[in-house]
Amino acid sequence: MSAGALLLWVVIPYVALTIFVVGHVWRYRRDQFMWTSRSTQMLESRWLRWGSTLFHYGTFLAIGGHVIGIAIPAAVPDAFGIDEEGYHLISVSAGTLAGVLVLAGFVILLYRRLRFPRVAATTTRTDLVAYGALTVALVTGVIATSGWNLFVSGYDYRETVAPWFRGIFLLDPNPELMTEPPLIYQIHALSAWLLYAVWPFTRLVHAWSFPIQYLGRPYILYRRRYAPARTGGG
Amino acid sequence: MHVKAQVGMVMNLDKCIGCHTCSVTCKQVWTNRHGAEYIWFNNVETKPGVGYPKRWEDQEEWQGGWELDRKGRLRLKAGGRLKKLLQIFWNPDLPEIDDYYEPWTYDYEKLTTAPLSEHDPVARPKSQLTGKDMSIKWGPNWDDDLAGAPEHALRDPDLEGLGEQVKLEYEQAFMFYLPRICEHCLNPSCVASCPSGAMYKREEDGIVLVDQEKCRGWRFCVSGCPYKKVYFNHNTGKAEKCTLCYPRIEAGQPTICSETCVGRLRYLGLVLYDADRVEEAASTPDEKDLLDAQLGVFLDPEDPEVRAQASRDGIPDDWIEAARRSPVHALALRYRVALPLHPEFRTLPMVWYVPPLSPVANAFEHAEPGDPDDVFPAIDALRIPVDYLANLLSAGDAEVIRGVLKRLAAMRSYMRRKEVGRRPDAGLAEAAGMEPADVEAMYRLLAIAKYEDRYVIPQAHTELAGRLMEQQGTCGLDFEGGPGNCGAVPASEPATNESFMLTDMAEGRMPAEAAANDEPDDQPLRLNIVEMLERGSRAAPEAEA
Numbered sequence: 001m002s003a004g005a006l007l008l009w010v011v012i013p014y015v016a017l018t019i020f021v022v023g024h025v026w027r028y029r030r031d032q033f034m035w036t037s038r039s040t041q042m043l044e045s046r047w048l049r050w051g052s053t054l055f056h057y058g059t060f061l062a063i064g065g066h067v068i069g070i071a072i073p074a075a076v077p078d079a080f081g082i083d084e085e086g087y088h089l090i091s092v093s094a095g096t097l098a099g100v101l102v103l104a105g106f107v108i109l110l111y112r113r114l115r116f117p118r119v120a121a122t123t124t125r126t127d128l129v130a131y132g133a134l135t136v137a138l139v140t141g142v143i144a145t146s147g148w149n150l151f152v153s154g155y156d157y158r159e160t161v162a163p164w165f166r167g168i169f170l171l172d173p174n175p176e177l178m179t180e181p182p183l184i185y186q187i188h189a190l191s192a193w194l195l196y197a198v199w200p201f202t203r204l205v206h207a208w209s210f211p212i213q214y215l216g217r218p219y220i221l222y223r224r225r226y227a228p229a230r231t232g233g234g
Numbered sequence: 235m236h237v238k239a240q241v242g243m244v245m246n247l248d249k250c251i252g253c254h255t256c257s258v259t260c261k262q263v264w265t266n267r268h269g270a271e272y273i274w275f276n277n278v279e280t281k282p283g284v285g286y287p288k289r290w291e292d293q294e295e296w297q298g299g300w301e302l303d304r305k306g307r308l309r310l311k312a313g314g315r316l317k318k319l320l321q322i323f324w325n326p327d328l329p330e331i332d333d334y335y336e337p338w339t340y341d342y343e344k345l346t347t348a349p350l351s352e353h354d355p356v357a358r359p360k361s362q363l364t365g366k367d368m369s370i371k372w373g374p375n376w377d378d379d380l381a382g383a384p385e386h387a388l389r390d391p392d393l394e395g396l397g398e399q400v401k402l403e404y405e406q407a408f409m410f411y412l413p414r415i416c417e418h419c420l421n422p423s424c425v426a427s428c429p430s431g432a433m434y435k436r437e438e439d440g441i442v443l444v445d446q447e448k449c450r451g452w453r454f455c456v457s458g459c460p461y462k463k464v465y466f467n468h469n470t471g472k473a474e475k476c477t478l479c480y481p482r483i484e485a486g487q488p489t490i491c492s493e494t495c496v497g498r499l500r501y502l503g504l505v506l507y508d509a510d511r512v513e514e515a516a517s518t519p520d521e522k523d524l525l526d527a528q529l530g531v532f533l534d535p536e537d538p539e540v541r542a543q544a545s546r547d548g549i550p551d552d553w554i555e556a557a558r559r560s561p562v563h564a565l566a567l568r569y570r571v572a573l574p575l576h577p578e579f580r581t582l583p584m585v586w587y588v589p590p591l592s593p594v595a596n597a598f599e600h601a602e603p604g605d606p607d608d609v610f611p612a613i614d615a616l617r618i619p620v621d622y623l624a625n626l627l628s629a630g631d632a633e634v635i636r637g638v639l640k641r642l643a644a645m646r647s648y649m650r651r652k653e654v655g656r657r658p659d660a661g662l663a664e665a666a667g668m669e670p671a672d673v674e675a676m677y678r679l680l681a682i683a684k685y686e687d688r689y690v691i692p693q694a695h696t697e698l699a700g701r702l703m704e705q706q707g708t709c710g711l712d713f714e715g716g717p718g719n720c721g722a723v724p725a726s727e728p729a730t731n732e733s734f735m736l737t738d739m740a741e742g743r744m745p746a747e748a749a750a751n752d753e754p755d756d757q758p759l760r761l762n763i764v765e766m767l768e769r770g771s772r773a774a775p776e777a778e779a
């Protein structure tokens with residue numbers, strides 16, 4: 001195993017994960033004020049409607065696909081009687097759908113950010129970093145899932161990329177697994193670590209604040225400014 | 235019964251001269267920052283007119299406030315919790331900046347730096363959103379004093395159903411001003427719409443605030459408020475709203491907008507209310523009964539039982555005493571001349587209005603003494619149609635407006651007769667359902683309007699404060715919930731949200747020990763990492779300077 005492989009497939013992942021975790025803790029503690037979706041809807045709404053909706057719903061589909069494809073070992077679908085070919089069909093079609101949604105949404109979002117001066121004026125440098133990282137991850141991901149499978153030849157990442165990725169989290173890294181996949185898969189894997197590393201410093205942190213607690217909360221909230229007054233009884 | 239106290243406001247529309255002093259002083263204190271240029275916590279609208287943002291009153295368009303479902307249960311008009319979470323990526327009911335206006339400034343520098351030339355140099359308008367040249371198409375108070383009324387005023391949602399009555403030709407036109415701030419509602423739909431739980435109503439005084447640290451920019455409060463009094467700061471990405479100047483209220487002082495009001499038309503005082511009955515009142519089936527329902531939620535501080543319960547619920551004695559002297563309670567409940575703005579939105583608003591009687595011409599003064607029948611029919615001949623006021627202040631119930639105008643007219647006639655030496659006419663007061671003594675007290679409150687009668691604001695009980703220590707050495711406007719505005723920002727640099735935060739020394743929930751430390755330098759300085767990434771090490775020292 002070469003030093004290069006070790007760097008690419010072991011060191012970079014752990015460094016990125018460390019930045020991801022420490023960065024989030026630090027940002028959350030230090031910077032609640034800028035922890036926001038930083039919505040630009042009131043500056044431009046027509047394009048955002050489709051851009052944001054397609055992009056976010058597509059992203060959730062894509063994230064779901066990654067979880068199924070990478071976190072779940074190949075043996076599980078096998079056990080349910082889904083063979084390699086069947087799995088391939090499902091993953092390529094669902095993956096392509098997700099890819100199309102995300103990509104369409106992302107293109108619309110980028111277009112409106114460049115086209116409308118009001119939106120462009122709110123773009124920060126960290127936004128550019130986030131868009132850059134997302135672009136690489138997205139484009140390589142779509143090429144790998146759809147392009148590669150449809151136009152070149154199918155590749156079963158479940159034998160290499162997936163176990164390598166799981167190995168990182170199980171503290172049992174196997175860099176040699178990653179020397180085999182086609183280049184596009186390698187770049188896609190690396191872009192993921194880039195995305196994780198910049199995540200805590202960009203607006204992407206808004207994703208962790210999805211307000212699910214809203215579903216179970218009373219509508220009207222009161223807060224006390226002062227400690228309760230001590231009254232007659234106690 | 236669960237007694238809570240609320241700081242309420244009443245504005246006497248008869249006295250508003252539309253000078254916009256309240257708007258300007260409020261802006262100067264609270265929203266004179268980048269990202270907040272278009273935001274007016276206080277604004278004054280000409281009625282009839284489209285308002286700010288345009289047609290905000292039309293909830294079929296904006297979906298703000300509450301409504302009753304088919305079973306008569308209260309629900310947010312824009313939809314429930316699940317619907318909101320599914321639409322979080324794009325809010326279908328959010329106004330756009332052009333519904334308010336595109337804020338601008340002028341390149342004034344051009345006037346002094348332009349080279350000598352035949353023609354005078356011109357300062358061109360520059361958009362405060364983009365910094366680029368712009369052509370101004372709409373602005374704050376664009377339709378002030380009925381400017382462009384033939385084109386705009388007929389789009390006023392309150393004119394609906396008035397048909398023939400409304401004429402906008404010069405001779406027959408009517409007009410008055412409507413100053414507006416956040417209503418600090420008893421049943422605030424902004425709070426209910428915020429998925430993050432960043433908005434809240436203060437238990438002690440009912441002030442509704444946005445916790446700037448908890449707000450995540452999901453922007454449902456903006457669309458959820460039917461009065462469109464929550465604004466989105468496009469620089470910070472967070473919601474902001476009128477704070478009822480809580481740092482002043484806590485010190486027993488009137489709000490900036492009240493203090494600086496040239497017409498002295500604002501009143502501030504406490505109302506005690508039964509928190510357990512708020513939802514029931516907001517769910518009243520008939521919109522026209524909402525006024526009485528809300529009055530029913532208010533408690534009478536003269537009632538010993540109410541006072542005893544208030545005390546048990548932790549309301550300090552001097553607050554209960556202040557509630558007895560409250561001008562808001564008097565105008566809304568005792569004299570019944572103040573009315574809530576658009577009660578049909580079901581938020582139980584707490585900024586009420588005395589409807590305008592002017593211009594009365596001679597309608598009342600020349601009536602025969604002792605003959606109320608001579609005075610009151612004139613009310614329907616007043617210039618401002620009763621039905622229009624009803625659409626604004628009583629969910630369309632013209633009888634309520636007639637009753638109020640009758641009491642105001644009776645007061646005028648009664649006092650006029652008394653002042654010009656004739657015998658005061660008790661019959662007039664009685665015909666309006668009032669005691670002569672009440673009429674005179676109401677006159678003192680409305681016409682003499684002494685400072686100490688207009689503002690009865692008990693100080694906050696600092697001895698109850700567990701946390702005041704931590705505010706030592708801080709700016710006093712920046713703590714939890716307030717956008718604050720005393721971060722000194724170098725004039726050379728546009729005030730960004732980042733430099734604003736740098737001055738906010740108090741680390742949100744800073745432990746008391748750290749704050750008690752005499753060395754302010756030891757306090758943790760909150761840095762903004764995004765800013766650091768973006769502007770390098772330059773940012774921190776400069777913004778602090």
Ligand code: HEM
Binds near residue numbers: 038041042048059206
């Ligand atoms: C988990 C729940 C998430 C929620 C509730 C959410 C919500 C939002 C909202 C409200 C906006 C602002 C839209 C506007 O301008 O009004 C936004 C913007 C954005 N979100 Fe999310 N998001 C989530 C997850 C994600 C994820 C996982 C990603 C990327 C991997 C992402 C990437 C973005 C980007 C790039 C923008 C900026 C769009 C633009 O203005 O160009 N979001 N999101």
Ligand code: SF4
Binds near residue numbers: 415417423463
């Ligand atoms: S008027 Fe004020 S308290 Fe009422 S819903 Fe609007 S922002 Fe909230």
Ligand code: SF4
Binds near residue numbers: 477489491492
């Ligand atoms: S109460 Fe204060 S913040 Fe609210 S409108 Fe008046 S001056 Fe502005």
